[in-house]
Amino acid sequence: MSYNLAIVGSTGIVGKELINLLEDSNIKIKNLTLFASEKSVGKKIIFRKKSHLIQSLNLQAFKDVDFVFFAANSEISKKYIPKLKNSKMYIIDLSSAFRENKDIPLIIPEINSQVLNTNKSNIIASPNCTTTIMLMAIHNLHKTFKIKRIVAATYQAASGGGKKLMDKLLFDTKNQLRNPKSQDNLYGFNLFLHESKLNELKYSEEEMKMLLEAQKILDDRNIKITTTCVRVPVLRAHSIALNVEFEKTFSIELIYKILKKSKNVKILEDFKNNKFITPQIASFQKDVFVSRIRQDISNPKAIDMWVCADQVLKGASLNAFQIFETIIKEHLI
Ligand SMILES: NC(=O)c1ccc[n+]([C@@H]2O[C@H](COP(=O)([O-])OP(=O)(O)OC[C@H]3O[C@@H](n4cnc5c(N)ncnc54)[C@H](OP(=O)(O)O)[C@@H]3O)[C@@H](O)[C@H]2O)c1
Numbered sequence: 001m002s003y004n005l006a007i008v009g010s011t012g013i014v015g016k017e018l019i020n021l022l023e024d025s026n027i028k029i030k031n032l033t034l035f036a037s038e039k040s041v042g043k044k045i046i047f048r049k050k051s052h053l054i055q056s057l058n059l060q061a062f063k064d065v066d067f068v069f070f071a072a073n074s075e076i077s078k079k080y081i082p083k084l085k086n087s088k089m090y091i092i093d094l095s096s097a098f099r100e101n102k103d104i105p106l107i108i109p110e111i112n113s114q115v116l117n118t119n120k121s122n123i124i125a126s127p128n129c130t131t132t133i134m135l136m137a138i139h140n141l142h143k144t145f146k147i148k149r150i151v152a153a154t155y156q157a158a159s160g161g162g163k164k165l166m167d168k169l170l171f172d173t174k175n176q177l178r179n180p181k182s183q184d185n186l187y188g189f190n191l192f193l194h195e196s197k198l199n200e201l202k203y204s205e206e207e208m209k210m211l212l213e214a215q216k217i218l219d220d221r222n223i224k225i226t227t228t229c230v231r232v233p234v235l236r237a238h239s240i241a242l243n244v245e246f247e248k249t250f251s252i253e254l255i256y257k258i259l260k261k262s263k264n265v266k267i268l269e270d271f272k273n274n275k276f277i278t279p280q281i282a283s284f285q286k287d288v289f290v291s292r293i294r295q296d297i298s299n300p301k302a303i304d305m306w307v308c309a310d311q312v313l314k315g316a317s318l319n320a321f322q323i324f325e326t327i328i329k330e331h332l333i
Contacts, residue, residue, distance in 0.1 A: 001328065002028030006065045008057060008080070009072035010034035010045065013159050013166070014094055017317035018069055019047060025321075027328065033061055035072075065089050067327075069320055081123060090327060091123045092320045096205075099125045099213055106216050108132055109322040110263050111139045116326060124323055127217060128209040129315025130154050130229065134240055135214055136288040136314065137307045140262045141255060142218055145246035148301070149224040152210065155232045155239040156194065157279060158187070159312050169233055187233060194229035204229055237279035238311040245302040252295055255303060259290055264314070267291070282308035286318055 005022070009015040015036075022029065032047050035057045044051045055061055057076070062068065062084060070077045070093040077097035084091055098104045105115045106125045116124070127135075134152060141147070158169040169187045176188025186192055196205035203211075206229040215221045232239075259267055266287045268277045277289040288309040296302035309315065 002030045003066045003328070004031045004033070004064050005029055006033040006035065006062060006068040008035045008068065008070045008076060009094075010054060011036040011040045011043070012071055013162055013312055014071040014316045014320075015069075017312050018071060018321060019045065021317055021321040023047060025325075027325070031064075033065065035061070037072075059083060062087070062089065067092065067324055069093075069324075070095060071316070071320070085123065087122070089122065090324075092126060092323050093123060094126045094316055094320050096128065096209065097125075098123060099127060099209070100216070101125075106213060107323050107326075108135060108139075108217060108319060109326050111135060112217055112219070113323075113326050113330075116323075116330070124327075126316065126320045126323060127213045128206070129160055129311035130156060130206065130238055130240065131210050131213040131217070132315045132319055133238055133288055133307060133309040133311060134210065134242065135217055136262070136265055136309070137240075137242065137259075137290050137305065138244055139218065140258050141244065141246070141250075142220075142223075144254070144258060145248040145250045147218075147220075147223050147244055148247045149245040150214075150226075151243040152225070152227040153241045154194075154206075154210075154227065154229045155191075155234070155241075155279070156206075156229060157234040157236050157238055157311065158231065159236045160238060160315075161195070161231070165231075166235060169235060173233065187231070189233060191230055191232045194231060196229075234279045236284070236310060236312060237282040237308055238315065239279050239282075239306065239308045242305050242307055243296060243302055244305070245296075245299060247301075249301070250303075252293070252303070255293060259293070264288060265290060267293070269293070276306055277308045279308050283310050284313070285310055286313055288314055 074095040074097040077095040105119045158165045172185035172188035176185040194206040207227045211225040269291045277291040292306045
């Protein structure tokens with residue numbers, strides 16, 4: 001089989017990485033249609049040795065497309081996806097537009113790909129990046145010990161906010177070096193609470209995504225989750241300090257055993273030399289790294305761990321690519 005694919009947002013951080021994953025795969029692709037904003041229209045991207053012209057978004061161009069990835073923003077997804085809903089194509093949306101819609105599956109293939117067999121929606125949502133990384137680390141622990149409550153603090157990279165935020169980190173860092181006493185360069189050697197909108201409970205949208213999306217993916221609305229999401233001056237790869245409390249009793253040995261068996265999860269820790277995973281080591285890697293796993297000394301039912309992963313990959317492009325791969329491998333198309 002070979003497929004006609006389209007990518008909306010093909011020039012963005014996520015779109016480019018998706019193109020790399022497709023390029024490196026051995027999946028046969030008949031046509032690849034690339035969309036971006038007006039400012040990129042007419043530019044060319046080389047894919048599998050052929051030049052591809054970037055187009056502006058138009059519904060006619062979706063004719064004959066089998067799969068489209070929406071990797072622009074939630075406004076674009078909300079505007080165009082409903083218009084494609086009744087088509088035969090699969091729509092894999094990386095934005096937050098439909099993640100909370102109960103009729104649309106929210107998929108991390110390692111965790112809940114079975115939902116694709118029961119929910120026949122042609123729109124599939126790929127989750128928030130921080131949520132994906134957190135759940136990759138703990139979903140198998142939940143199966144065995146049942147998670148009661150999660151307390152998380154995130155250390156999120158600039159790339160999670162797209163090209164613009166990466167540019168701001170570089171720009172502000174240079175300016176701060178020139179003027180170390182300045183308080184104007186928010187992102188220069190500084191960190192700040194996640195920039196998404198706050199609700200009436202003073203939680204940011206990002207923090208609420210971690211709660212609502214995790215409950216939906218684990219299919220358990222009883223799990224309690226509270227998080228504080230922070231941007232740190234890291235270009236790529238998110239980190240999370242996680243405290244996880246379980247319903248059942250556990251042993252740390254069993255926790256390790258389960259994590260060692262978890263697909264696409266790696267334990268990386270060197271207690272002897274006090275060396276653990278960093279976002280720099282996790283960058284450009286496909287796995288989710290778990291580190292400094294320890295018993296919570298304040299609660300016999302809880303553990304602490306440090307998790308890092310490249311959210312452009314597993315938190316976005318790679319996860320969407322795996323959804324595509326699952327659909328074609330399981331002949332759902
Ligand atoms: N970055 C992450 O780690 C991450 C993780 C999970 C999910 N996501 C989601 O993935 C999506 C893309 O994020 P990103 O970080 O790649 O953002 P980005 O770097 O800002 O890229 C945005 C892309 O959307 C395109 N675009 C903007 N307006 C458009 C329009 N009117 N029509 C067509 N294309 C348009 C841009 O084209 P131009 O280059 O021409 O402006 C660019 O290709 C977002 O929905 C984001 O929430 C991102």
